[in-house]
Amino acid sequence: MKIEYLYQPDVVRCRPSDTLAHAAHLLVRARIGALAVVDDDGTLVGILSERDLARAMTEQREPGSALASSYASRGVEVARQHEDSWTVGRRMLDAGIRHLPVVSDGQLVGMVSMRDVLAVETWA
Template sequence: MTPFIAKLIERSCVTTHADCPLDDLIVVLAERRIGTVVVVDRDHQVIGIVSERDIIRHLSNGGTTADTLTKNIMTSKVITVENNVTSAQLMQLMTEHRIRHVPITRDGKLVGIVSIGDVVKRLLEKYEQEAELIKQFINS
């Protein structure tokens, strides 16, 4: 496991259950200032993911938040990664599938989540480190 992934796993990952009312889920997104919540079962297995895009799609198709459950709008075919993934692999996966959040699993159970912002930040850190090493080499 890379230090990058280890750091992501240390922070909390907001989850919900499939029968959570959509109104409650929206409150969680707003209060936590996040764009995605992972849907897990009792064994902490990933069974879905709900993003702001899913909610907007539901509303734009005439749906309402009243009496709607998370399972009715969640994306069920979730792309996940194991905890040995690299930032370069994540960038490729997110770009290829046009997704902004990927749950991290270990032995099939949710252990964290990575966002496109996390990946961009990590890549910028790597470029800054490389630039500094090049400067040091040139000045030596």
């Protein structure tokens, strides 16, 4: 199945200057495991995951006040809408990641999780 049929189009985002406390609040409220970090132009600059927050907890004296830009993964891999879910899932497994931003024409259009891919590949 193509990624365009299974990604989540409502991407929860934060800015690089947001605190980790704010980012954690967004994750909990939306019940998700990662969010996109975007600049003022809406350009994807990274992804902030639960794992990144856990790392901050071990490295920072006051992790809630640290900035998202300090812990966001940069140079993120992305999925494209036309890609096959099996191929994307394989890339995610190989890289040890659970969330990929989905882009179309260079613009962030959604997020796909390993859970999304697993559900399609298991029930297809």
